[in-house]
Amino acid sequence: MKKIFVTGGAGYIGSHVVKALGERGFDVLTYDNLSTGHAEAVLHGQLVVGDLSDSELLRRTLNHYRPDGVIHFAAHIEVAESVDNPLKYYRNNTLNALNLWEILRELNLSNVIFSSTAAVYGIPEHNPVTEETPPAPINPYGASKMMSERVLADLAAATRDFKYVALRYFNVAGADPQGRIGQKYRNATHLITRALKTAKGEYDGLQVFGTDYPTPDGTCIRDYIHVDDLAAAHLAALDHLAAGHGSGVFNCGYGHGYSVKEVVAVARQVTGIDFRVEEAPRRAGDPPALVADSRRLRQATGWQPRHDDLDFIVRTAWEWEKRLG
Numbered sequence: 001m002k003k004i005f006v007t008g009g010a011g012y013i014g015s016h017v018v019k020a021l022g023e024r025g026f027d028v029l030t031y032d033n034l035s036t037g038h039a040e041a042v043l044h045g046q047l048v049v050g051d052l053s054d055s056e057l058l059r060r061t062l063n064h065y066r067p068d069g070v071i072h073f074a075a076h077i078e079v080a081e082s083v084d085n086p087l088k089y090y091r092n093n094t095l096n097a098l099n100l101w102e103i104l105r106e107l108n109l110s111n112v113i114f115s116s117t118a119a120v121y122g123i124p125e126h127n128p129v130t131e132e133t134p135p136a137p138i139n140p141y142g143a144s145k146m147m148s149e150r151v152l153a154d155l156a157a158a159t160r161d162f163k164y165v166a167l168r169y170f171n172v173a174g175a176d177p178q179g180r181i182g183q184k185y186r187n188a189t190h191l192i193t194r195a196l197k198t199a200k201g202e203y204d205g206l207q208v209f210g211t212d213y214p215t216p217d218g219t220c221i222r223d224y225i226h227v228d229d230l231a232a233a234h235l236a237a238l239d240h241l242a243a244g245h246g247s248g249v250f251n252c253g254y255g256h257g258y259s260v261k262e263v264v265a266v267a268r269q270v271t272g273i274d275f276r277v278e279e280a281p282r283r284a285g286d287p288p289a290l291v292a293d294s295r296r297l298r299q300a301t302g303w304q305p306r307h308d309d310l311d312f313i314v315r316t317a318w319e320w321e322k323r324l325g
């Protein structure tokens with residue numbers, strides 16, 4: 001594989017994957033409407049500014065570029081917003097994805113890597129969660145991604161020359177260690193980003209949502225994965241398909257988690273700022289613990305994490321936050 005088409009390559013995770021593809025010598029074309037992405041985050045290849053719903057532009061761009069592989073990030077990702085506005089999520093994350101698969105089929109293109117999420121598991125009974133755990137999303141965001149996965153599975157089963165890998169991301173965090181790219185959303189809701197913005201003084205205090213969970217310190221446990229390790233999983237998935245393996249679904253996480261209180265402690269230590277923390281009620285829809293069993297990804301693709309270190313994750317995110325000013 002030489003040429004990779006990346007939707008959403010100007011976004012947080014997409015831009016780290018474009019960086020990794022460029023560093024490995026791939027030819028990359030990013031297709032992004034820049035609704036939440038940033039043109040300057042695309043460090044390699046070309047950028048075509050376009051919307052996934054613009055079938056004509058999408059078809060023309062794909063037909064002209066003729067990629068060997070397609071990585072599909074472009075999606076809405078806010079759980080709370082998906083609850084308030086489910087149609088927005090089903091339209092963009094499910095319908096627009098279907099539109100993309102249709103065009104790929106029309107043009108006889110294959111080798112799709114699809115951004116999925118641990119949100120497909122809902123509130124799992126057991127941790128670490130394996131890919132065998134039946135999907136049971138509890139919000140439209142998770143459901144919209146699960147539906148796209150299902151369409152891909154059915155399509156691959158029906159089509160001999162169509163293959164895909166769905167990657168189920170756990171809690172992605174951190175930034176480019178060289179400080180060139182990182183998370184840059186208007187209203188970030190993620191724990192590490194909120195904690196660091198609180199340290200910077202953007203918020204008066206950090207709320208800890210729920211301290212009465214059935215976990216050792218009462219706060220929720222998550223599997224935080226550095227965005228560059230997640231990016232490497234995408235390259236491993238492409239290699240997997242290029243080596244002739246079939247379609248698959250893989251969890252992306254480290255296999256162990258940290259509580260909200262543990263993350264707060266690391267954020268205070270890394271920043272050297274004793275920012276204010278207040279206990280708040282539980283946030284709706286938060287599972288007590290969500291930790292990936294990532295053995296399948298490691299065994300099938302040989303993926304090995306390089307930054308399994310919460311201190312490093314928070315440090316790279318902090319360097320990026322400071323650059324944002």
Ligand code: UFG
Nearest residue numbers: 117118119170171189190191194207208209220260283286
């Ligand atoms: N949290 C706080 N205070 C905050 C923000 C978060 O206490 O200000 C807590 C949450 O309640 C949760 C934990 O920190 O217990 C992590 O919350 P995040 O919002 O950082 O991440 P989530 O686990 O809710 O969700 C993330 C992605 C989703 C994805 C999900 C899958 O945001 O898109 O992981 O695991 F679906």
